[in-house]
Amino acid sequence: MRTDLTRTARLLLVLALSAAGAGAAAGCGSAEAGGTEPAPRSDARAQQVAKAWDGSRAAAQWRAGYHPVAPVVRLPGTGLLRDDADRHAYEIGNFELQGKLPAAPGGNGRVTWPGGASLTMPLMDAGQAYRTLDHADSPGPRLTVTGVRKGEMTVATSRGPATVPAWLFTLKGYAGPLKRAAVNPSRPPAPPIGPLGQDVPADVLAPLGGLTQVAGNGRSLTVVAHHGSCDDGPVVDVLETSGSVVLSAAVTGVDDGPCTTELRGKKVTVRLDEPVGDRIVLDAFTGRPVPYTDGAGAAPAGG
Incomplete structure (x- = not known):
């Protein structure tokens, strides 16, 4: 119009x-x-x-x-999904969960920078992290999560690269996990x-x-x-x-x-x-x- x-x-x-x-x-x-x-x-x-x-x-x-200046989600392996269907599923947030997510861990996690600086921050549980990925309900292609475990990842921040707690999601058909930072940015x-x-x-x-x-x-x-x-x-x-x-x-x-x-x-x-x-x-x-x-x-x- x-x-x-x-x-x-x-x-x-x-x-x-x-x-x-x-x-x-x-x-x-x-x-x-x-x-x-x-x-x-x-x-x-x-x-x-x-x-x-x-x-x-x-x-x-x-x-x-802790202020990220890069994505807090990292795709498996080289960071490239295997086909257009998987790429579309990721872009719109169309996931499927097989099995159960771990119980909420509670407590805090530590964000650390080279040189020894660190920051203690509340951890998000696996359910919260999963919901940041799975926010669509489309009949189209989906990425299937078959397992979840705790781990770490590196995130670029306003203070340089930081090592942060992460949830590692195993995706069906992929050798390496999808990583999602388990802490939110500072207010x-x-x-x-x-x-x-x-x-x-x-x-x-x-x-x-x-x-x-x-x-x-x-x-x-x-x-x-x-x-x-x-x-x-x-x-x-x-x-x-x-x-x-x-x-x-x-x-x-x-x-x-x-x-x-x-x-x-x-x-x-x-x-x-x-x-x-x-x-x-x-x-x-x-x-x-x-x-x-x-x-x-x-x-x-x-x-």
């Missing part, structure tokens, strides 16, 4: 939908954040966000936590700056959809940026400081003519002057760390 929308109405729709998604991923504002900020230019806003976070208590809390700290309001035009600044990849050398980031059906797509600018990488997304080439109201996501790769290291990747619009989004499926094999 096509709807005649003015440029302003269309951009507000994009912002409203994007901000709703960002809020669901990162949570609501807090008293510490000071509520909604006015609408500055994108470069000034990025500087404000960097200044608020660099050296803040929130930044220290973030660096002390994000209350941000030291508030989000922008939804009256900011999307060709000035818009919220990001999420972080999908950090390059192995840390010199580039891939994020999901939103745009509409009557524009030239999104662009993402970067401001680098010693403590943060602030990303500013916007929509370019907006057309004032008739347009559908759909919201599209596009992956955009941002090159950095220096490796990201332990710097916090921030969204200029929300004023919050950009949440990881598992948009690409499983992680490479290993761990």
Whole structure:
């Protein structure tokens, strides 16, 4: 269905939908954040966000936590499923369980980093882990789980690679297990700056959809940026400081003519002057760390 929308109405729709998604991923504002900020230019806003976070208590809390920047699910062997049917079953979450899952273990597990740093976190039980995989009820092809056991896996995090407790699911027809991390990410700290309001035009600044990849050398980031059906797509600018990488997304080439109201996501790769290291990747619009989004499926094999 096509709807005649003015440029302003269309951009507000994009912002409203994007901000709703960002809020669901990162949570609501807090008293510490000071509520909604006015609408500055994108470069000034990025500087404000960097200044608020660099050296803040929130930044220290973030660096002390467990924040994955890669998938927490690893497929068997080389990380490639054997055919299109199995790949489709995995993508939509169509699994079948043969037998029983282990009883809930209770207690905590330890996340460890090279050098000896560690963090004690609550363990999810096998049922919880299985339900993150099996969330469809389709009559089509399924991946069959024939056994589950405790184990470990390596997950890329904002602090570098971490060894985390995992549930290892045996899949029918595969020699190695599917691994699923048995701990959830740490709760994000209350941000030291508030989000922008939804009256900011999307060709000035818009919220990001999420972080999908950090390059192995840390010199580039891939994020999901939103745009509409009557524009030239999104662009993402970067401001680098010693403590943060602030990303500013916007929509370019907006057309004032008739347009559908759909919201599209596009992956955009941002090159950095220096490796990201332990710097916090921030969204200029929300004023919050950009949440990881598992948009690409499983992680490479290993761990």
